[in-house]
Structures are given as C-alpha cells and as structure tokens.
Amino acid sequence: GQNIDQPTEMTATEGAIVQINCTYQTSGFNGLFWYQQHAGEAPTFLSYNVLDGLEEKGRFSSFLSRSKGYSYLLLKELQMKDSASYLCAVRDPTGGGNKLTFGTGTQLKVEL
Amino acid sequence: SAVISQKPSRDICQRGTSLTIQCQVDSQVTMMFWYRQQPGQSLTLIATANQGSEATYESGFVIDKFPISRPNLTFSTLTVSNMSPEDSSIYLCSVEVGSKEYFGPGTRLTVL
Numbered sequence: 001g002q003n004i005d006q007p008t009e010m011t012a013t014e015g016a017i018v019q020i021n022c023t024y025q026t027s028g029f030n031g032l033f034w035y036q037q038h039a040g041e042a043p044t045f046l047s048y049n050v051l052d053g054l055e056e057k058g059r060f061s062s063f064l065s066r067s068k069g070y071s072y073l074l075l076k077e078l079q080m081k082d083s084a085s086y087l088c089a090v091r092d093p094t095g096g097g098n099k100l101t102f103g104t105g106t107q108l109k110v111e112l
Numbered sequence: 113s114a115v116i117s118q119k120p121s122r123d124i125c126q127r128g129t130s131l132t133i134q135c136q137v138d139s140q141v142t143m144m145f146w147y148r149q150q151p152g153q154s155l156t157l158i159a160t161a162n163q164g165s166e167a168t169y170e171s172g173f174v175i176d177k178f179p180i181s182r183p184n185l186t187f188s189t190l191t192v193s194n195m196s197p198e199d200s201s202i203y204l205c206s207v208e209v210g211s212k213e214y215f216g217p218g219t220r221l222t223v224l
Binding site: 031033035040042043044045050087089091097098099100101102103104105 | 153160170211215217220
C-alpha cells in the first residue's frame with residue numbers, strides 16, 4: 001500500500017530556517033513533489049525530485065534519498081507569508097497509472 | 113507550466129441535486145486528474161480523465177457518483193451526482209506538464 005508521513009504541525013521564527021521531513025513507502029516511485037497551500041487556495045507547485053540529491057530554488061530546497069524513502073523541504077530566511085500547509089506527494093507508476101499520492105500535509109506557522 | 117481555470121469557483125447546492133464542474137487548460141495536455149480535498153484534509157485522487165475513453169477511477173470512487181467527461185485535450189468536466197452534505201469539499205483538477213503536475217484554483221462546494 002501507500003504510506004506517506006510528514007509532521008502535522010511546525011512552528012518557526014521569521015528569518016530562521018525550517019526543515020519539513022517526509023518519509024514514504026509506495027509500491028513504485030517516479031518522483032516526489034512538494035506543494036505549498038495557503039488556506040482556502042489551491043496547492044502551488046514548489047519542487048520535484050526524481051533523482052537523489054538536493055534541488056535548490058531560491059529560498060526553497062528539496063532533498064531526496066530514494067534508498068531511504070525520505071525527502072525534506074528546506075525553507076530559508078522565513079517570511080510571514082510562508083505560513084501555509086506544505087504537502088509531500090509521491091508519484092507511483094504501479095498499475096500503469098501515474099498518479100500522485102499525498103501526505104496529510106504539514107501546517108507551518110511562522111512567528112515574529 | 114499551465115494556466116488552469118475552473119468553473120464555478122464555489123457553489124452552494126441542495127441535497128439530491130447534481131453539480132458539474134468544468135476545468136479548462138490553456139494548452140493541450142495528455143493527463144488530467146480530478147481530486148477532492150475535504151475540510152482539514154489532504155488531497156485524494158478521484159480519477160484520471162482520459163481523452164477519448166472512460167475515466168480511470170480510484171478505489172472508493174465510482175462513475176455513477178462522479179461521472180467525468182474529457183472531450184478534448186484542453187477540457188474536462190466532473191459531475192458530483194445526487195449530492196449529500198458529505199460531498200461538501202473542494203474539488204480540484206490538475207494537469208501533468210512535462211513531469212510536473214499543476215493544480216487549478218479549485219471549486220468549493222457546500223451541500224446543504
């Protein structure tokens with residue numbers, strides 16, 4: 001079956017760095033996604049990792065270790081507007097489909 | 113990326129009625145998906161909308177309840193049939209562009 005775990009909530013201080021972890025167990029693997037979702041809005045694409053290693057994009061970086069079934073999203077120089085839910089999703093090609101399975105999301109609160 | 117629009121953005125419906133949600137993309141895409149996000153929950157895939165053939169439904173979702181059309185490569189509809197309050201949710205379409213998946217703005221449905 002599919003199992004994607006991430007912390008439910010995290011709190012961090014403006015200007016700091018926060019790391020949001022995601023572990024997964026899926027039948028197959030064809031990429032891991034991170035999305036940001038503000039309350040009442042649709043998810044916004046942040047990153048996509050299919051190979052091991054670190055992908056950096058501005059203040060956001062995402063890391064993947066396929067052997068460990070592990071990823072993290074790193075947010076630097078936190079801003080108040082980064083307060084949102086962060087969703088980890090894994091693409092599984094098993095069965096001929098290419099669907100995304102989502103974790104429950106991590107609600108990040110950035111404080112002064 | 114892709115520009116995705118959904119109609120309606122929100123609706124309030126009576127129990128027992130049906131609502132059709134439209135999803136329009138600004139470019140031709142092979143893969144389109146429909147998700148549901150219940151209050152306080154993460155995203156759950158309803159089905160993959162296949163152009164020219166029947167949609168592929170995930171476990172727990174059936175065509176009679178959620179009929180889907182995909183007449184061409186830029187458009188799809190999802191109908192929520194015979195609604196009950198439990199169908200109150202945000203419904204999102206998404207498209208795959210390259211290896212990445214992008215979401216529409218969502219349709220917020222409230223069933224009374």
